[in-house]
Amino acid sequence: MATSKLADPSDASLGHTKGGNPHKRPLSDQKEGTCPVKSCRHSFRHRPNPQQAIWQHLAYYLNPMCAESPASPFRAAHIEMHEKMKAESASKRLSASEQKERQKESKKKWVEKNKEKRALSLKKSNIRKKAKRELNRKGGTATEAAIEELVGKWLGP
Numbered sequence: 001m002a003t004s005k006l007a008d009p010s011d012a013s014l015g016h017t018k019g020g021n022p023h024k025r026p027l028s029d030q031k032e033g034t035c036p037v038k039s040c041r042h043s044f045r046h047r048p049n050p051q052q053a054i055w056q057h058l059a060y061y062l063n064p065m066c067a068e069s070p071a072s073p074f075r076a077a078h079i080e081m082h083e084k085m086k087a088e089s090a091s092k093r094l095s096a097s098e099q100k101e102r103q104k105e106s107k108k109k110w111v112e113k114n115k116e117k118r119a120l121s122l123k124k125s126n127i128r129k130k131a132k133r134e135l136n137r138k139g140g141t142a143t144e145a146a147i148e149e150l151v152g153k154w155l156g157p
């Protein structure tokens, strides 16, 4: 049943949530764009690509040129986080590459099948040409039926 509220399309243009509350910033978003190391939490949200900036930030601590002492727990935490994130992204990449592999496989099959089809139709058309020539040479009329018959004979059962 259509209530008058649902029937009025102008309702959709109102900037309210379903509950009538104003939109609020999702809390989970707060972690995004900041260094995942708890003791750091350096923000990269102002950067055009915060995720990439975090990677660079973490990778900095792997660099022997890093100003922090190698014994620094702060540095160690960043190196550890880098390892962890790398492992996570590697496992994500794996499933993505697996998907790609599967796509490649099915495309290969498709190409294979098409090649066969094309080869077959090429073979057939060559045989048809040959049959036409043969029929013409014999002084007969190369009708469609006559060609088909000859082709069928050549191709066998």
Ligand SMILES: [Zn+2]
Residues within 6 Å of the ligand: 035, 036, 037, 040, 041, 042, 057, 078
């Ligand atoms: Zn950090």
